[in-house]
Amino acid sequence: MTYTCLLLGLGNIGLQYDLNLDRNFILTHAKAASLHPDFDLVGAIDPDPIRCQIFSNQYSKPSFQSLDEAKDEVVPEVIIIATPSGSHEKTLVEVLEFFKPKAILCEKPMNYNLSSAKRMLEICERSNVKLFVNYMRRSDPGSLKVAKLIENDLIQAPLKGIVWYSKGLFNNGSHFLNLLDLWLGPCTGIQVLSEGKSYNCFDKDYDFYAKFNESTIYFCASLECTTTYNSIELVSQNGRLEYKNGGSEIMWYGLSHNEILNRSEIVKKPRVIQKNLNKYQFNVFNELGNALDGRNFSLSMGSDAIETLRTITKVTNGALHE
Numbered sequence: 001m002t003y004t005c006l007l008l009g010l011g012n013i014g015l016q017y018d019l020n021l022d023r024n025f026i027l028t029h030a031k032a033a034s035l036h037p038d039f040d041l042v043g044a045i046d047p048d049p050i051r052c053q054i055f056s057n058q059y060s061k062p063s064f065q066s067l068d069e070a071k072d073e074v075v076p077e078v079i080i081i082a083t084p085s086g087s088h089e090k091t092l093v094e095v096l097e098f099f100k101p102k103a104i105l106c107e108k109p110m111n112y113n114l115s116s117a118k119r120m121l122e123i124c125e126r127s128n129v130k131l132f133v134n135y136m137r138r139s140d141p142g143s144l145k146v147a148k149l150i151e152n153d154l155i156q157a158p159l160k161g162i163v164w165y166s167k168g169l170f171n172n173g174s175h176f177l178n179l180l181d182l183w184l185g186p187c188t189g190i191q192v193l194s195e196g197k198s199y200n201c202f203d204k205d206y207d208f209y210a211k212f213n214e215s216t217i218y219f220c221a222s223l224e225c226t227t228t229y230n231s232i233e234l235v236s237q238n239g240r241l242e243y244k245n246g247g248s249e250i251m252w253y254g255l256s257h258n259e260i261l262n263r264s265e266i267v268k269k270p271r272v273i274q275k276n277l278n279k280y281q282f283n284v285f286n287e288l289g290n291a292l293d294g295r296n297f298s299l300s301m302g303s304d305a306i307e308t309l310r311t312i313t314k315v316t317n318g319a320l321h322e
Helices: 012-016 029-035 049-059 085-098 114-126 141-151 169-184 277-292 302-316
Strands: 003-008 039-045 078-081 103-106 130-133 160-165 187-198 204-212 215-221 231-236 239-244 249-253 255-258 263-266
Touching (some): 003 012, 003 029, 012 029, 012 049, 029 039, 029 049, 029 277, 039 277, 078 085, 085 114, 103 277, 114 130, 114 302, 141 169, 141 249, 160 169, 169 187, 169 215, 169 231, 187 302, 204 302
Parallel strands (some): 003 078, 078 103, 103 130, 160 215
Antiparallel strands (some): 160 231, 187 204, 231 239, 255 263
């Protein structure tokens, strides 16, 4: 089945990240919706007329500067909210005044405010609209393989680990909280260690550790200057997982037995886990299609994103334990 799709917001993730890249890179909602066979991109909305013109030139689809302009021209079954995070609740309310979609895919973070995020989910539930949030790493084949390895005890919990993240807990750290929720289950405790650099009036860095059931993961904000650094290292009783460069490299180092020393050691040559981050937004649309068709999916639902935001709120409030 093919679902008509309307895009709100033509910033980086909406339109611009892959404008000058070939078909091997699908990093935006516009490109993913235009190429995915399960979706029909019917238009986009942005208040900037220049962005609208670029979109229409690139995708040969109509663009509008407001919902009011679009309401009589398109009938979307899926609406993507890729506007600034602080506007998400207001945008969602306005969207549902004009349209009756089956689903909304909202950019992360769902909101900077937990109460506002809860209202968004309640509004969607009352309107019988499915709400998903674009934590794209949990749709990547490599991330799903890691989840399966943990589920099947091929990577044995409990785990200890370190997450390095850059440029704010809401902006980037939330990706890894959400991903670890997929891998290890919900966050069950927080202890804040220090507060660091601010990026805007909403977001800053924190060092903290989090419990995911019996696993303990330390989150460290990197001291980036001109580059970002995002990675996860997980240590298990039967090996070590490296999730490097934001997930562009995923490697599992199992154990081998040293006959001379009569002990187990972590192997030097890893098993490389295949991933597809060059097309991360296409992966998201794969999972969105699965969800809409009633198949199993890994895409973050609104309720999952609220749990991620709940954990972030505990960190920003300086929680010592829960």
